[in-house]
Amino acid sequence: MVDIMDVKDHVGQEVEIRGWLYNRRSSGKLQFLILRDGSGLIQVVLAANSVSPDDFAAGNRLTQESSVIVTGVVRADSRAPGGFELTGTSLRLVSLAGEYPITPKEHGTEFLMDNRHLWLRTPRQEAIMRIRQEVTLGLRQWLADRGFIEMPSPILTPSSCEGTSTLFETTYFERKAYLSQSGQLYAEAAAMALGKVFTLGPTFRAEKSKTRRHLIEFWMLEPEIAFCDQAENMVIQEEMISYVVQRVLANRAAELAVLERDTAPLQKVTPPFPKIMYDDAVELLKRKGHEFNWGDDFGTPHELAITEEFEKPVFVVGFPTAIKAFYMQPFPERPEIVLAADLLAPEGYGEIIGGSQRIHDLDLIEQRIKEHNLPRADYEWYIDLRKYGSVPHSGFGLGIERFVSWICKLEHLREAIPFPRLLNRIYP
RNA sequence: UCCGCGGUAGCUCAAUGGUAGAGCAUCCGGCUGUUAACCGGAGGGUUACAGGUUCGAGCCCUGUCCGCGGAGCCA
Numbered sequence: 001m002v003d004i005m006d007v008k009d010h011v012g013q014e015v016e017i018r019g020w021l022y023n024r025r026s027s028g029k030l031q032f033l034i035l036r037d038g039s040g041l042i043q044v045v046l047a048a049n050s051v052s053p054d055d056f057a058a059g060n061r062l063t064q065e066s067s068v069i070v071t072g073v074v075r076a077d078s079r080a081p082g083g084f085e086l087t088g089t090s091l092r093l094v095s096l097a098g099e100y101p102i103t104p105k106e107h108g109t110e111f112l113m114d115n116r117h118l119w120l121r122t123p124r125q126e127a128i129m130r131i132r133q134e135v136t137l138g139l140r141q142w143l144a145d146r147g148f149i150e151m152p153s154p155i156l157t158p159s160s161c162e163g164t165s166t167l168f169e170t171t172y173f174e175r176k177a178y179l180s181q182s183g184q185l186y187a188e189a190a191a192m193a194l195g196k197v198f199t200l201g202p203t204f205r206a207e208k209s210k211t212r213r214h215l216i217e218f219w220m221l222e223p224e225i226a227f228c229d230q231a232e233n234m235v236i237q238e239e240m241i242s243y244v245v246q247r248v249l250a251n252r253a254a255e256l257a258v259l260e261r262d263t264a265p266l267q268k269v270t271p272p273f274p275k276i277m278y279d280d281a282v283e284l285l286k287r288k289g290h291e292f293n294w295g296d297d298f299g300t301p302h303e304l305a306i307t308e309e310f311e312k313p314v315f316v317v318g319f320p321t322a323i324k325a326f327y328m329q330p331f332p333e334r335p336e337i338v339l340a341a342d343l344l345a346p347e348g349y350g351e352i353i354g355g356s357q358r359i360h361d362l363d364l365i366e367q368r369i370k371e372h373n374l375p376r377a378d379y380e381w382y383i384d385l386r387k388y389g390s391v392p393h394s395g396f397g398l399g400i401e402r403f404v405s406w407i408c409k410l411e412h413l414r415e416a417i418p419f420p421r422l423l424n425r426i427y428p
Numbered sequence: 429u430c431c432g433c434g435g436u437a438g439c440u441c442a443a444u445g446g447u448a449g450a451g452c453a454u455c456c457g458g459c460u461g462u463u464a465a466c467c468g469g470a471g472g473g474u475u476a477c478a479g480g481u482u483c484g485a486g487c488c489c490u491g492u493c494c495g496c497g498g499a500g501c502c503a
């Protein structure tokens with residue numbers, strides 16, 4: 001048995017391919033079967049004198065997406081898509097497919113989303129999923145190589161992590177529980193145990209967001225590092241992002257080609273990334289004619305206006321304390337801003353990372369929990385981290401689907417995850 | 429939640445208020461190098477739903493539902 005992607009290494013040999021019929025063309029005594037097996041596409045030529053009459057007839061009855069096992073001799077042929085093809089020697093039907101909804105013609109997104117379980121079989125979706133795997137593998141590899149330990153955080157939580165976004169409520173036997181919207185607080189505890197850690201898992205936001213940049217359920221990577229300040233935090237981010245982008249360029253060139261992704265902008269993604277103070281970003285926006293006041297949070301048009309000034313991802317540093325989470329460390333000498341930075345991706349993809357140095361002072365964290373009206377009882381364990389050997393520490397959250405969408409230059413986040421949960425969609 | 433656009437065959441889309449159409453898919457037939465193959469034939473419709481105007485509504489009006497795009501919020 002040979003994967004289609006490896007067929008090119010078996011020229012002149014007879015190989016067995018197990019897969020599904022992607023498309024079929026026939027010229028009477030000659031059939032062209034395009035097979036897919038998840039690793040690629042290949043054309044199998046069935047001639048009346050190359051296979052038995054029964055196998056030839058079976059080929060004629062094949063419907064789109066029928067599963068088959070074929071054997072054939074590999075031949076280089078410029079007329080074949082991909083340059084290699086099989087001269088079929090046998091064909092065995094595994095299962096005859098019924099009328100397949102996704103035809104070789106174009107379809108609308110609503111229909112494709114209703115058939116997401118089948119849509120995943122198309123070459124474009126395969127390419128995106130392979131790139132997604134390269135991204136998560138690359139992130140894990142880069143972190144593991146630097147001594148980070150993967151520490152999963154719980155999905156069922158007793159209360160909000162940040163007390164801001166809307167949470168999904170569920171029941172935990174006799175009491176209420178919530179689906180996690182961030183693993184960060186748990187990552188902080190883990191960092192005090194193992195030094196350098198990360199959590200990678202699903203997070204849930206019950207916000208009625210309805211844009212191409214939002215998912216209800218999405219995956220987030222959240223590294224957390226003890227004895228790390230915000231400057232070091234940003235170095236980690238820019239080196240990790242650059243490594244993964246360059247790795248995808250090196251290992252997934254074929255998939256990027258399927259997506260017709262212009263790789264020139266990605267090749268420029270190398271450390272260091274430009275940094276702009278929030279203060280200066282406000283001035284930049286005013287200069288470009290935006291109505292924007294110091295203290296406002298960025299909307300989509302503002303992120304676009306900032307990122308179009310740069311070719312690489314750009315850090316916006318020093319946000320107003322009032323618009324950021326309760327746990328962020330104030331700037332030295334400037335309590336009105338925090339040691340936090342958002343990383344904005346180029347080409348209109350916006351925020352892919354939010355990171356900060358965390359408050360390590362016991363009195364200040366207690367004060368902030370009070371100011372934000374958070375239920376102190378739920379945060380006792382978090383406060384403990386400041387009681388027992390507190391150290392300066394930093395971390396960040398990376399949105400996996402936004403990162404993948406940018407690398408693939410997707411129109412919509414829904415294609416970056418196998419089964420997207422959207423505002424009006426929980427099927428399939 | 430707000431603003432805008434849309435819903436016709438399994439799919440993608442046509443159709444001056446006057447007989448419901450095409451391509452793809454499916455089925456039948458033809459073709460020994462096809463490239464979203466091609467050629468001939470067949471079947472396939474509660475025009476989202478509910479009302480209304482009209483001699484006559486896919487088309488005009490009202491309401492509802494659903495979807496898409498954008499905003500806000502965020503990764």
